[in-house]
Amino acid sequence: MKAPRPGEETAEVMITVKTYPNPSDSYGETVCVAGVRLDRREPEWIRLYPVKFRNDDFDNTFKKYDVIRVNGAYSHKSDNRPASFRPRQDKLVLVDHIGSKPNWQRRRLNLSDLIGATTMCELLGQNPIGGMATPSPSMGLIKPIDVVATVGNGDPWTARTG
Numbered sequence: 001m002k003a004p005r006p007g008e009e010t011a012e013v014m015i016t017v018k019t020y021p022n023p024s025d026s027y028g029e030t031v032c033v034a035g036v037r038l039d040r041r042e043p044e045w046i047r048l049y050p051v052k053f054r055n056d057d058f059d060n061t062f063k064k065y066d067v068i069r070v071n072g073a074y075s076h077k078s079d080n081r082p083a084s085f086r087p088r089q090d091k092l093v094l095v096d097h098i099g100s101k102p103n104w105q106r107r108r109l110n111l112s113d114l115i116g117a118t119t120m121c122e123l124l125g126q127n128p129i130g131g132m133a134t135p136s137p138s139m140g141l142i143k144p145i146d147v148v149a150t151v152g153n154g155d156p157w158t159a160r161t162g
Helices: 104-114 120-126
Strands: 009-018 022-024 028-037 044-052 066-073 084-097
Touching (some): 009 084, 009 104, 028 104
Parallel strands (some): 044 084
Antiparallel strands (some): 009 028, 066 084
């Protein structure tokens, strides 16, 4: 792997979530990828965005519970969430895969310091309504207790509505 560019750093990340693809005028079809950064003293959340979805080898590049090494940067003008990291997908290296057999314990150890570190009420309380003007966390490992789901039809995406 090449060294990061000026203003970038290298992160080692265990992938935990890949979102549904979303069209973007700026980036094409993209996904947001959540993971746990493993190369620091303690595990911490990291949000990789944008990750190109229609990249020829997207599914071959990394899967859930893969550990990857990627260059990128935290600073963004339009996104001040502390966990947001803009990756250079062209400089991504697969380091390991933590499969379910026999590695459940290893997965848990990578997440252990994050389990119960916050609640949904705490996350909502720290995030102002109506924007991201104040840097605030947007990720946590939450155990749902009382779940109510409502499903409705969404509006189709257009370049005008984003």
